[in-house]
Amino acid sequence: MKVVVDQDTCVASGQCVLAAADVFDQRDEDGIVVLLDENPPARLAEDVRQAAAICPALAIRIEE
C-alpha cells in the first residue's frame, strides 16, 4: 500500500491522525497533514483506508 497526501487541499481537521496516528501527523504551525509512513505495514491498512475515507478534504489517496 502506498499513501499520497495533498497538503494544498488539506483543511487541518486532524481526522487522519485520529484514524491512524502512526501514519499521519499534523504540522504544529498550521495543522496541515504530514505523512509519516508512505508505505504503511499491512496491520495498519484498514486504519489508513479509513483515514482516506473520512478525510473531509479528500486529501489522502491510496495506491494499492
Added chain:
Amino acid sequence: MTEAPSFPMTRGRCPFDPPPELGRIRADEPVARVRLWDGSEPWLVTRYEDVRAVLTDPRISADSDRPGYPPPSPGIAARRRQAKAFINQDDPEHAAGRRLLTADFVIKKIERLRPRIQQIVDQLIDDLLAGPKPADLVGAFALPVPSLVICELLGVPYADRAFFHRTSKTLISRDVTPEQAVAATEELLGYLGDLVEKKAADPGDDVLSRLAVEQLRTGKLTRRELAAMGQLLLVAGHETTANMIALGTVALLENPAQLAGIRGTDDPALLANAVEELLRYLTIVHLGRRRVATEDLEIGGQLIRKGEGVIAATDAANRDDTAFPAPDELDLRRKARHHLAFGYGVHQCLGQPLARVELQVVYGTLYRRVPTLALAVPVEQLNFKHDMVVYGVHELPVTW
C-alpha cells in the same frame, strides 16, 4: 404537481430521531424539493453518499450572499448579510480565513488542554454535588464546561458570560426577528471589537491576542473582521458542545444498558468511540448544511440547476442504513467515525478536536462521579430545542 413539503419537518415521538418524514423522503425521493419559510424551494439531499457528494463538490457554494442560497430563518439571513465569516465563504477566502485558526486546533495542542478541561469538569461536578437538588444540568454544567474552555482559549473574560450567552442564544434562534438578530450581532461584535483592540495593545497568551497582534496591528484584518471571527468561534464553541453534553445525557439516561457500558470504564478508546456514536445518533446541527449550486450538476440522479439552493441533511445521512447498519439504534460500540455530525468537505467543523476532548472528559467523568444521576421530570416534559439551529434541551432538571 403536488406541493413540496415544508422544511424543517416536525419530529416524531422519539426526541432523538430526525423527523420521520425525512426518512420517508430518503427512501422514496433522495433528492427532493422542499419549501422554506420564504416560499423558496431548494433541494433536500438525504442519502449518505449524496450528502458527501454535495459537501465536496466544487460547483456547490457555501456563500450565503449568492442568490438562491437557502437561509434557515429571516433573522439568520439578516445577520449573515451584516457580518460574514469564513463559514459562509468559498475558497480562496474561506481557506485564508480558516488557516488563520488551524494552528490553534491541532490535535496535539488540544490534547495539552485535556488536564485543564478535566479540572474544570471536576470542579463543576463538585459544585453540582454540593448544591441543591434537583438542579438544572444545562445551567450548572453543560453550558459552563464549554463556555469556560472557549473563554480561556480565546481570551474572553468568563465574567461576561451572561452577556454573550444571551446574545448567542439570539443568534441561533430561528424565531427572532431580523431586527433582534441584527441588534444582538452588533452588540456582540462591538464587545469583541473592543476586546481585540485591548489585546492588540496588551496581548496575553490566547487566540484573540495572537490574532490581534498578527492581523489587527499589521492592518491585515479590520477590527470588524476579527470580531466576526471571534463571534463565530465563541458561539460555535459553546452552543454545540453544551447541547451535546445535555442531550447526550438524556439519550444515555434513556438507554441505561448503553450508559452502563461507559459508566465504569476508563478505557479512552471506548469513550472516544462512544462520543462518535452519540455525535452521529444525535446530529444536533439538525437543519442541514446550506449550499447553492454555481453550475448545473447532477446529484443522486437529479439535475440541479445553477442558482438553485441545496440542503445537505446530515441528520438524515447519519441514519442511512447503507452507512450505518440499524441506524436508529444507539450502540456505543459501533464504528461510527465516518459520521457527518461535524459536516464534511472543506467546511467540516474546525473545532472538532476540542469538542471531542471536551465530550470524552465529560462522558468519562460525569456518570462515574454521579452514578445515580437521573431525570427529575419525565422525558416527555423536557423542553426540546425545536426553535434553534442547534438541537438540544433548554433546561435539564436532574437529581441524584
